[in-house]
Amino acid sequence: MKTLKKIWNWIDDRSGFTEMFMPLMKHPVPADSKWSYVFGSATLFCLVLQVITGIALSLLYQPSSAEAYQSLEFITNEAAFGNVLRGIHYFGASGMIIMVSIHMIQVYITAAYKFPREMGWVSGVILFFMTIAMGFTGQLLRWDSNGVWSAVVGAEQMGRIPFIGKWAARLLLGGDTIGSHTLGRFYSYHVFILPAIIFLLVAYHLTLLIINGISEPPKVGRLVDPKTYRQWYKEMLVEKGIPFWPYAAWRDIIFGAATIIAIIILAIWIGPPELTTPPNVTYLNTNPSPDWYMLSIFSLFALMPPQIESYMIVIGPALSIIFLLSLPFISNKGERHPIRRPWAVFGSICVIIFVFSLFLLGEESTWSPKFDAKPLTSVSIHSTDPLVINGATLFYKKGCLFCHQIDKQGGLKGPDLSDLALRLTAEDITIRILNGGPDMPAYGGTLSKTELTAIVAFLSSRKFKK
Amino acid sequence: MNEDLIEKPEDESRRSFLVNLSLGLSYFSAAVAGIPVLAAIFAPLIEKTPKLWRKVGEVDSFQVGTTNLVTFENANPEKWSGTTASSAAWLRRDATDKFTAFAVNCTHLGCPVRWEADAHLFMCPCHGGVYYKDGSVAAGPPPKALVQYPVRINKKDIEIQTSPIPITNISA
Incomplete structure (x- = not known):
């Protein structure tokens, strides 16, 4: 035993473990920093989980445009625990995005970004966007049809950048079209370039944490004054500080471990997202939609007024990034408590509601034509008139049902037409069909007279309550 | 202060030469190593993609008034391109001697548009x-x-010229 201790002492002395890490482990933190401080470290736990599962996946993955999809099938169906591994990496990404969002909102609401922690906020904002970028490039590496079309959608957004848009899009895709270089580039973004930036920034973010200390829980009326804050913080720690390890860290570890266990349970229980069709850009019967964390943006693209959309694709993100980065320079002193900063709380709630509503709308995607709508049956048609029945068939064949509902069948893009005859006369209906509307195609050029008569007869018989 | 440490003018010029030499060599080696790295990053902008005419079918196989999906090989596929070696287009025969080829990409965000033949709509x-x-x-x-x-x-x-994925710009 004594010899072992001697050996350890020698190792520790020469390797400098204690000297390096003890001051970090034992650095004093405010005693009242409790459960609300766990979200930053939970993000870090998720990151570590992502790195480890990512490395494991990279042993099984083939980053080649031709073979990536097959290797995904191999990981999912054949490799030992491959399906669970994919699941953990997917839910780990989800967890990381949730945790980093909570962490960021919390830092904003409690104004922890104020003096002297401005650079902590700035590095955090960049890390937030890097996390989103990792999510985007990660779902793309599945290299199924969703992945391929995600790459195109990404390139189109790049294309909206003024002056250099075309080049930026080309650089992103590695060429003019989706092709041999596209996947290799995205692999490099996801596995080397973005992680390298993330590692550097996380190291910086944590170093700042040690240098400036974690922010103390805010108290109403206790203002941040850049002239006196550092001195005050130092004295507060001497008086009321506790060593980070173990008196504060145990909460981080319990919460982090619980997060990881939850991720693993979800990975086993629900599993990774199913692969869609292979990455064939000539196969068009596909319905690309992003993973959940991109869904709010996906909805925003559908719902923004088209006239301003091309501008907003560039200006929107640019303004948000500029606002977030400049925040600690706009206000870096004064009140920190949320009660005294009602507009910050109000703004955060608005953003949360906005993003969540867009998410729910994206789940429904009412703007997408319902290509898999089935032809109407006699139960819905409610008529024996051959003209009406013919009209109902045409209503399906001409694509009307893709966007309009009849008796709870069909798409949601346009209004429900189950009771149309209660609202419009046959003449009005005819005019609408021929001329179209603000968001409806004009069918004047494509329908024959008999087809039009049948469809109008069908719609004029729609007098049923929705 | 130790007399020996007082700098003499000849020391100064020798030192600044060595400092400049070390910095210069660092810049030089970084620049030389950087060239191939930058070349790899910007390869898609440096390499010119050729424009080639690709046969997509025979004239007689398309009926007047119809719109059909055609596929053709990209200008510069590699051995590891797999299914991404090809692009698609919607080919419409407007008249006996008039064809129009549409990119399959929506001008909004590039998703694949489908031709709904009965509805006459993409x-x-x-x-x-x-x-x-x-x-x-x-x-x-x-x-x-x-x-x-x-x-x-x-x-x-019928031949289509290989073309980039259409990228919509901000002013569209």
């Missing part, structure tokens, strides 16, 4: 963009008409 699954048979916008968010690819009749064959 429809996009992503955000509900709709186009008429001539590619003009009928409904939804697209800012402009479907992009057309160069197409020509070469004796009995």
Whole structure:
């Protein structure tokens, strides 16, 4: 035993473990920093989980445009625990995005970004966007049809950048079209370039944490004054500080471990997202939609007024990034408590509601034509008139049902037409069909007279309550 | 202060030479090593993609008034391109000697539009963009008409020129 201790002492002395890490482990933190401080470290736990599962996946993955999809099938169906591994990496990404969002909102609401922690906020904002970028490039590496079309959608957004848009899009895709270089580039973004930036920034973010200390829980009326804050913080720690390890860290570890266990349970229980069709850009019967964390943006693209959309694709993100980065320079002193900063709380709630509503709308995607709508049956048609029945068939064949509902069948893009005859006369209906509307195609050029008569007869018989 | 440490003018010039030499060598080696790295990053901008005419079918195989999906090999596929070696286009035969080729990408965000033959409309699954048979916008968010690819009749064959994925710019 004594010899072992001697050996350890020698190792520790020469390797400098204690000297390096003890001051970090034992650095004093405010005693009242409790459960609300766990979200930053939970993000870090998720990151570590992502790195480890990512490395494991990279042993099984083939980053080649031709073979990536097959290797995904191999990981999912054949490799030992491959399906669970994919699941953990997917839910780990989800967890990381949730945790980093909570962490960021919390830092904003409690104004922890104020003096002297401005650079902590700035590095955090960049890390937030890097996390989103990792999510985007990660779902793309599945290299199924969703992945391929995600790459195109990404390139189109790049294309909206003024002056250099075309080049930026080309650089992103590695060429003019989706092709041999596209996947290799995205692999490099996801596995080397973005992680390298993330590692550097996380190291910086944590170093700042040690240098400036974690922010103390805010108290109403206790203002941040850049002239006196550092001195005050130092004295507060001497008086009321506790060593980070173990008196504060145990909460981080319990919460982090619980997060990881939850991720693993979800990975086993629900599993990774199913692969869609292979990455064939000539196969068009596909319905690309992003993973959940991109869904709010996906909805925003559908719902923004088209006239301003091309501008907003560039200006929107640019303004948000500029606002977030400049925040600690706009206000870096004064009140920190949320009660005294009602507009910050109000703004955060608005953003949360906005993003969540867009998410729910994206789940429904009412703007997408319902290509898999089935032809109407006699139960819905409610008529024996051959003209009406013919009209109902045409209503399906001409694509009307893709966007309009009849008796709870069909798409949601346009209004429900189950009771149309209660609202419009046959003449009005005819005019609408021929001329179209603000968001409806004009069918004047494509329908024959008999087809039009049948469809109008069908719609004029729609007098049923929705 | 130790007398020996007082700098003499000849020391100063020797030191600054060595400092400049070390910095200069660092810059030089970084620049030389950087060239191939930057070349790899910017390769897609440096390499010119050739424009080639690809046969997509025979003239007689397309009926007047119909719109059909055609596929053709990209200008510069590699051995590891797999299914991404090809691109697709919607080819419409407007008249006996007139063809129009539309890019399959919606001008909104590039998703694949489908031709709904009975409805005579192109429809996009992503955000509900709709186009008429001539590619003009009928409904939804697209800012402009479907992009057309160069197409020509070469004796009995229809040929499409390999083209980039159409990228919509900010002012569209």
